[in-house]
Amino acid sequence: xxxxxxxxxxxxxxxxxxxxxxxxxxxxxxxxxxxxxxxxxxxxxxxxxxxxxxxxxxxxxxxxxxxxxxxxxxxxxxxxxxxxxxxxxxxxxxxxxxxxxxxxxxxxxxxxxxxxxxxxxxxxxxxxxxxxxxxxxxxxxxxxxxxxxxxxxxxxxxxxxxxxxxxxxxxxxxxxxxxxxxxxxxxxxxxxxxxxxxxxxxxxxxxxxxxxxxxxxxxxxxxxxxxxxxxxxxxxxxxxxxxxxxxxxxxxxxxxxxxxxxxxxxxxxxxxxxxxxxxxxxxxxxxxxxxxx
Amino acid sequence: xxxxxxxxxxxxxxxxxxxxxxxxxxxxxxxxxxxxxxxxxxxxxxxxxxxxxxxxxxxxxxxxxxxxxxxxxxxxxxxxxxxxxxxxxxxxxxxxxxxxxxxxxxxxxxxxxxxxxxxxxxxxxxxxxxxxxxxxxxxxxxxxxxxxxxxxxxxxxxxxxxxxxxxxxxxxxxxxxxxxxxxxxxxxxxxxxxxxxxxxxxxxxxxxxxxxxxxxxxxxxxxxxxxxxxxxxxxxxxxxxxxxxxxxxxxxxxxxxxxxxxxxxxxxxxxxxxxxxxxxxxxxxxxxxxxxx
Numbered sequence: 001x002x003x004x005x006x007x008x009x010x011x012x013x014x015x016x017x018x019x020x021x022x023x024x025x026x027x028x029x030x031x032x033x034x035x036x037x038x039x040x041x042x043x044x045x046x047x048x049x050x051x052x053x054x055x056x057x058x059x060x061x062x063x064x065x066x067x068x069x070x071x072x073x074x075x076x077x078x079x080x081x082x083x084x085x086x087x088x089x090x091x092x093x094x095x096x097x098x099x100x101x102x103x104x105x106x107x108x109x110x111x112x113x114x115x116x117x118x119x120x121x122x123x124x125x126x127x128x129x130x131x132x133x134x135x136x137x138x139x140x141x142x143x144x145x146x147x148x149x150x151x152x153x154x155x156x157x158x159x160x161x162x163x164x165x166x167x168x169x170x171x172x173x174x175x176x177x178x179x180x181x182x183x184x185x186x187x188x189x190x191x192x193x194x195x196x197x198x199x200x201x202x203x204x205x206x207x208x209x210x211x212x213x214x215x216x217x218x219x220x221x222x223x224x225x226x227x228x229x230x231x232x233x234x235x236x237x238x239x240x241x242x243x244x245x246x247x248x249x250x251x252x253x254x255x256x257x258x259x260x261x262x263x264x265x266x267x268x269x270x271x272x273x274x275x276x277x278x279x280x281x282x283x284x285x286x287x288x289x290x291x292x293x
Numbered sequence: 294x295x296x297x298x299x300x301x302x303x304x305x306x307x308x309x310x311x312x313x314x315x316x317x318x319x320x321x322x323x324x325x326x327x328x329x330x331x332x333x334x335x336x337x338x339x340x341x342x343x344x345x346x347x348x349x350x351x352x353x354x355x356x357x358x359x360x361x362x363x364x365x366x367x368x369x370x371x372x373x374x375x376x377x378x379x380x381x382x383x384x385x386x387x388x389x390x391x392x393x394x395x396x397x398x399x400x401x402x403x404x405x406x407x408x409x410x411x412x413x414x415x416x417x418x419x420x421x422x423x424x425x426x427x428x429x430x431x432x433x434x435x436x437x438x439x440x441x442x443x444x445x446x447x448x449x450x451x452x453x454x455x456x457x458x459x460x461x462x463x464x465x466x467x468x469x470x471x472x473x474x475x476x477x478x479x480x481x482x483x484x485x486x487x488x489x490x491x492x493x494x495x496x497x498x499x500x501x502x503x504x505x506x507x508x509x510x511x512x513x514x515x516x517x518x519x520x521x522x523x524x525x526x527x528x529x530x531x532x533x534x535x536x537x538x539x540x541x542x543x544x545x546x547x548x549x550x551x552x553x554x555x556x557x558x559x560x561x562x563x564x565x566x567x568x569x570x571x572x573x574x575x576x577x578x579x580x581x582x583x584x585x586x
Binding site: 222276 | 418419420421430431434435465466467474475477503504505508509512515516529531532533534535536537538539540542543544545546547548549550568569
């Protein structure tokens with residue numbers, strides 16, 4: 001169990017320095033993010049060699065350059081580095097997100113597995129007693145029950161790798177009662193029961209739980225809800241990406257949370273940063289990817 | 294424009310003391326909430342007279358008691374007080390929420406208008422420069438476009454009454470692009486265009502906007518999105534109750550927000566508190582209802 005982002009960074013450091021392939025790396029913004037993470041990863045930068053050379057000299061980043069002036073080619077080169085074991089994880093550079101993800105999912109040249117790809121956010125919230133994970137706040141728009149099962153499985157797998165013995169997931173809704181007009185409450189019940197039947201291994205799942213019950217033991221007591229997850233959730237499973245996205249961002253902007261995010265389910269962790277991410281968020285995303293190896 | 298909860302309290306006080314009818318008031322918890330608001334409202338307590346008498350003596354609350362030992366009868370009594378103009382607003386006591394709302398919506402004995410009922414949350418978030426309103430985080434499960442129009446109209450009406458000259462609403466999604474697989478982005482575009490056409494009077498609406506763009510000018514600048522709402526939203530319109538509920542609660546529990554909530558669209562504002570609401574939240578909900586008169 002990790003209490004805060006410093007512990008995640010420590011864990012990432014203990015994994016030892018790994019090689020990260022960057023697709024279309026000729027972006028100052030991206031390279032500055034990698035500079036912050038230079039104790040953690042050694043970058044293999046695929047992209048326009050002149051621009052990359054200029055930026056890394058300016059920034060003072062130590063990296064290898066693999067020249068390629070075509071964005072699509074850069075992406076496939078980076079993917080091949082991972083497939084051949086010459087890189088341990090991959091990061092998106094200047095290539096548009098849909099193109100990048102399409103390449104990652106390519107059956108021959110990508111990093112596809114038989115698992116679904118899903119997004120996992122990690123948040124160090126000052127007012128919570130440990131790290132909090134939200135899934136899926138970045139990739140799957142409106143997952144059905146089968147998809148939620150896979151998303152939850154992806155998340156648990158990573159938490160096990162981070163050293164959690166019995167991760168706890170709360171399936172969020174606005175109420176604790178089951179309501180046929182609220183499919184998220186029915187999905188929550190199904191996922192809870194699957195967990196009881198051992199589908200997720202040594203992990204706990206409870207829901208439907210409103211947000212306050214998931215994270216506050218006091219709220220759970222006032223409402224008389226008994227649950228091994230209430231007040232102590234590690235993972236919050238949201239019912240759609242719009243809900244998850246707002247929730248994670250409110251924690252970052254209003255709750256002062258430190259945050260990072262990665263895509264799970266490919267052959268290697270995928271780091272996919274947004275331009276609006278702070279430099280700190282870039283570091284935490286890379287650390288998260290590394291720690292989950 | 295109100296900067297914080299203290300300003301809302303001030304506004305409520307300037308409205309002058311009003312009479313609040315409480316349906317099934319024999320609850321210590323509810324009466325303690327009313328004690329906090331005794332400068333704002335004079336309570337007309339409908340319910341079991343002996344229990345109420347005992348509690349208000351213990352608490353030191355000055356109130357009128359209207360004896361009724363039946364919960365259903367208490368509710369209709371309280372509604373009648375409002376209908377006859379003997380009370381200015383109504384609050385739910387111990388009666389279950391669905392029963393209470395059914396009575397409020399009763400065509401003959403309730404407070405029904407031709408408007409829809411919707412929930413509006415007010416939040417004083419330390420990290421935001423003014424009050425933030427979320428709708429609908431408590432009542433309408435998954436509104437369609439027509440319903441969203443009505444919910445937004447309810448919210449604007451209240452903000453106009455609170456003294457806002459040009460309230461700004463952000464329609465939330467996870468992205469700023471329009472995406473056919475994300476109906477919330479299409480609804481957002483429609484609502485924005487309706488506002489351009491004057492449907493909401495002197496109010497601004499923009500969307501789809503991700504949460505960070507709605508509340509952070511810096512994020513909007515980084516992403517190059519120009520919008521009169523971005524970074525300065527008063528109202529966040531969410532696409533369903535599960536999203537709104539988690540979002541409001543994350544602001545309260547992790548963002549240190551002071552919060553209150555009321556139901557709009559009836560003949561008088563309706564205060565409907567949850568057991569897990571803090572005493573402060575109870576006061577703010579009553580003040581919000583009063584200020585919106």
